[in-house]
Amino acid sequence: MSTATTVSTSPTTAAPAERKPTAGHVLGRVVLYLLLVLVAVVAILPVYWLISSSVKQSGDVHQFPPNWFPMPWTWELRNYVDAWNAAPFGRLYINSIVFAVVGTAGEIAVAILSAYAFAFLRFPAKNVVFMVFLGAMMVPGTVVLMPNYLTVASLGWVNSYAGLIVPGLGSVFAMFLLRQHMLTLPVEVTEAAKVDGAGHLRILWSVILPMSRPMVATVVIISLVQRWNEFIWPLIVTTTDTMRTLPVGLLMLKSDEGYVNYGVVMAASVFVVVPVLVVFFLAQRQIIAGLTAGATKG
Amino acid sequence: MTTTTHPDAATGRDDGGAAARAAARRREYLLFLAFVAPNVLLLAVFSYWPVVYNGYLSLTSWDLLSEFKPFVGLANYVDMLSDPDFLGVLLRTVVFSGGITVISIVGGMAVAVLLNQKLVGRNLVRTTAFAPYIVTGAAVGTVWLYIFHPEFGLMKQLLGIVGLTSPAWMSDSAWALPGLIIVYVWKNLGFVAVIYLAGLQSMPADLYEAAKIDGASAWTLFRRITLPLLSPVTFFVAVVTVIGSFQAFDIIAIMTGGGPGDATTTLSWFIYQEAFQAFDAGRAGAAAIIMFVILLLITAAQTRFMERRVHYR
Numbered sequence: 104m105s106t107a108t109t110v111s112t113s114p115t116t117a118a119p120a121e122r123k124p125t126a127g128h129v130l131g132r133v134v135l136y137l138l139l140v141l142v143a144v145v146a147i148l149p150v151y152w153l154i155s156s157s158v159k160q161s162g163d164v165h166q167f168p169p170n171w172f173p174m175p176w177t178w179e180l181r182n183y184v185d186a187w188n189a190a191p192f193g194r195l196y197i198n199s200i201v202f203a204v205v206g207t208a209g210e211i212a213v214a215i216l217s218a219y220a221f222a223f224l225r226f227p228a229k230n231v232v233f234m235v236f237l238g239a240m241m242v243p244g245t246v247v248l249m250p251n252y253l254t255v256a257s258l259g260w261v262n263s264y265a266g267l268i269v270p271g272l273g274s275v276f277a278m279f280l281l282r283q284h285m286l287t288l289p290v291e292v293t294e295a296a297k298v299d300g301a302g303h304l305r306i307l308w309s310v311i312l313p314m315s316r317p318m319v320a321t322v323v324i325i326s327l328v329q330r331w332n333e334f335i336w337p338l339i340v341t342t343t344d345t346m347r348t349l350p351v352g353l354l355m356l357k358s359d360e361g362y363v364n365y366g367v368v369m370a371a372s373v374f375v376v377v378p379v380l381v382v383f384f385l386a387q388r389q390i391i392a393g394l395t396a397g398a399t400k401g
Numbered sequence: 402m403t404t405t406t407h408p409d410a411a412t413g414r415d416d417g418g419a420a421a422r423a424a425a426r427r428r429e430y431l432l433f434l435a436f437v438a439p440n441v442l443l444l445a446v447f448s449y450w451p452v453v454y455n456g457y458l459s460l461t462s463w464d465l466l467s468e469f470k471p472f473v474g475l476a477n478y479v480d481m482l483s484d485p486d487f488l489g490v491l492l493r494t495v496v497f498s499g500g501i502t503v504i505s506i507v508g509g510m511a512v513a514v515l516l517n518q519k520l521v522g523r524n525l526v527r528t529t530a531f532a533p534y535i536v537t538g539a540a541v542g543t544v545w546l547y548i549f550h551p552e553f554g555l556m557k558q559l560l561g562i563v564g565l566t567s568p569a570w571m572s573d574s575a576w577a578l579p580g581l582i583i584v585y586v587w588k589n590l591g592f593v594a595v596i597y598l599a600g601l602q603s604m605p606a607d608l609y610e611a612a613k614i615d616g617a618s619a620w621t622l623f624r625r626i627t628l629p630l631l632s633p634v635t636f637f638v639a640v641v642t643v644i645g646s647f648q649a650f651d652i653i654a655i656m657t658g659g660g661p662g663d664a665t666t667t668l669s670w671f672i673y674q675e676a677f678q679a680f681d682a683g684r685a686g687a688a689a690i691i692m693f694v695i696l697l698l699i700t701a702a703q704t705r706f707m708e709r710r711v712h713y714r
Binding site: 135136138139142143145146147148149150152153156164165166167168169213214216217219220221224225226227229232235236238239241242243244245246247248249250251252253254269270271272273274275278303328331332334335338339349350351353354357361362365368369371372373375376379380383387390391394395 | 426429430432433434436437439440441443444446447448449450451452454455458465512515516518520522523525526528529530531532533534535536537538539540541542543544545546547548550552553554555557558561587591592595596599644647648650651654655668669672673676677682685686689690692693696697700
């Protein structure tokens, strides 16, 4: 037998026979747990730093060595007030919400319709149309920036919600996940509905959608988070402070000298990330499964 | 692919029924087109047309404003590909993207192997490690700018503890790019680890048992069984990470703005700069086409690799 203490790569399902715990074995476990803690700390520390620094007083933020644990009685909540007033954050919130919610609703509606068509409707060149969809995934976001700006400009949509939202409504990834899910539904369900004389829109609405709720929820959440985090397109297509979204607002706080008061900048950043962290906390299972679906299903 | 059965498979003797079926089928074809039309239209206008339009603009010299777009042929490509500055941008992008990809793969695989052990709390750590991947990039930029602060930064303190002098990171042209690589790896590593973990959990257990009976060490098991079996995952992760890092923008915009000098001007920042700061549509278009071709070749390589794997399996 190999030395039992080294990192075992065997899958957890193949449990090795019970062994007497040796000193070396115990040491190995301790090392593994230390590594586990290290991974968690590295992942969480910058987020902790962001939040804890957002309540530090100005002198506290700009001192060395830094203060790791600002005590509640020293908390500088004025950072949040200052941040709120440093840019039109109320307006940025509204813009971000409109962009994320309306954009997601539109994208998922478009995605559901095409996913249903690919899963349940006959068409001679269906494979060709499907390849056209997959091909669109090959076009990187950076490549479309300038042409899409010009298209939006020619439509007169620069600095408007339409310009912000419409170019992102086409959907490949969400459509693909929804189609994959719909293909797993039993055909009998739609056949039975057809015998009952239901049209396709009716079948989609009252049979397929209720059966696809978890997958729809997954793609909706992912789409919301991605739009909330979106940076470059809102930066380009909006031209006035009142049309910016939250992430772009963080760039607006930067002066020629860079960021001046990090306490205020961290407070503003908390405005931006808190909704994402809350959604992740509530729906981490769907988010992780959905975002890594390309790897396991591709 | 099609899930409905084809009723016309049987020879239809009833001509009236056949006609009705043909009409129904035509209706279904039209309905298919109606259902995919919005999506196809959007992708055509906002995904496919931009490639064509970039290709056209790359052959012109245009300031994004004037009425005429003078045709200059391949001059933009010739100029850029013989310009040391642009070649520097390409090289920098390869270093940046390659650095992120290699470190994410090695680190992500190590974290996945760790999370695959029977340890209490590993699911919580898995979720925690994934979280940076979904945190808003712009906010990641602001907090890491503070962490990398040359005077008050957390990194300065942590490096000081192990006896190292902290560089000035984002204000030092030698350290800004490595600093950005660290930030992107931090953001990406948990995502990569979760994908590898799924790969590890689908490994055939009997293979390991057989090898163990033969007396193979844990390292041999990893090198001879785990690593080869994970190679499709590795290829997928590599392609996704390369494509993602080629387009990295938000964190660069917040942390460096392509600077100091052009120390962090990658291809995506270059495209943005040429299009929206220098208003040179020709050069921006040419750079976009160059990026498109590079990423297309990388994706094609992955597709071929996957096909070969499936063939030999």
